Amino acid sequence: GNSVTQMEGPVTLSEEAFLTINCTYTATGYPSLFWYVQYPGEGLQLLLKATKADDKGSNKGFEATYRKETTSFHLEKGSVQVSDSAVYFCVTKGGNTPLVFGKGTRLSVIA
Amino acid sequence: GAGVSQSPSNKVTEKGKDVELRCDPISGHTALYWYRQRLGQGLEFLIYFQGNSAPDKSGLPSDRFSAERTGESVSTLTIQRTQQEDSAVYLCASSLYGEKATEAFFGQGTRLTVV
Numbered sequence: 153g154n155s156v157t158q159m160e161g162p163v164t165l166s167e168e169a170f171l172t173i174n175c176t177y178t179a180t181g182y183p184s185l186f187w188y189v190q191y192p193g194e195g196l197q198l199l200l201k202a203t204k205a206d207d208k209g210s211n212k213g214f215e216a217t218y219r220k221e222t223t224s225f226h227l228e229k230g231s232v233q234v235s236d237s238a239v240y241f242c243v244t245k246g247g248n249t250p251l252v253f254g255k256g257t258r259l260s261v262i263a
Numbered sequence: 264g265a266g267v268s269q270s271p272s273n274k275v276t277e278k279g280k281d282v283e284l285r286c287d288p289i290s291g292h293t294a295l296y297w298y299r300q301r302l303g304q305g306l307e308f309l310i311y312f313q314g315n316s317a318p319d320k321s322g323l324p325s326d327r328f329s330a331e332r333t334g335e336s337v338s339t340l341t342i343q344r345t346q347q348e349d350s351a352v353y354l355c356a357s358s359l360y361g362e363k364a365t366e367a368f369f370g371q372g373t374r375l376t377v378v
Contacts, residue, residue, distance in 0.1 A: 198367075253308075256304075
């Protein structure tokens with residue numbers, strides 16, 4: 153079945169630092185890929201998505217590109233803010249399979 | 264409703280009791296998921312209702328766990344003879360159903376504590 157491996161946390165960065173959270177996946181066929189975010193005390197929400205190879209998802213300054221050749225979907229942001237502190241989940245979904253979540257990466261941004 | 268609604272938001276139960284958790288999906292969403300999130304952990308898949316197809320129950324951890332969904336509406340997750348290791352936040356999500364999945368919307372979860 154599908155699986156996702158993402159960078160172990162926690163990650164602590166200073167404000168305005170560059171962020172990369174690595175994510176690789178295994179799947180049959182051509183899955184859709186997502187990053188979900190869970191802010192402190194809030195529910196899970198979609199951050200960005202890509203549904204086919206070479207697609208770039210972007211939102212709130214975050215970006216991730218669907219790389220079929222490396223089976224990766226790394227999350228990046230050029231300049232993080234304190235308000236980006238959250239847990240980030242890389243997620244894959246293919247065909248009739250359920251959403252498969254990575255273990256999550258906790259990001260803390262300090263001023 | 265505007266989003267996925269779960270009830271109760273919190274449930275404290277004694278070990279050995281049965282509990283029922285409810286999920287009201289977004290109207291028109293034919294796909295519905297249940298996940299479990301233990302403290303500080305990732306999301307553990309439990310069950311997936313996918314339109315009119317048979318549900319994918321492959322994530323249910325034991326026969327104490329079961330879930331039902333009536334048509335495209337409410338789903339209930341039942342845990343029988345609860346154990347302390349069942350303590351977690353139980354999350355429900357719904358989405359449109361199709362080959363290229365659209366966004367899944369999550370409820371706020373039910374925090375279950377077994378004492």
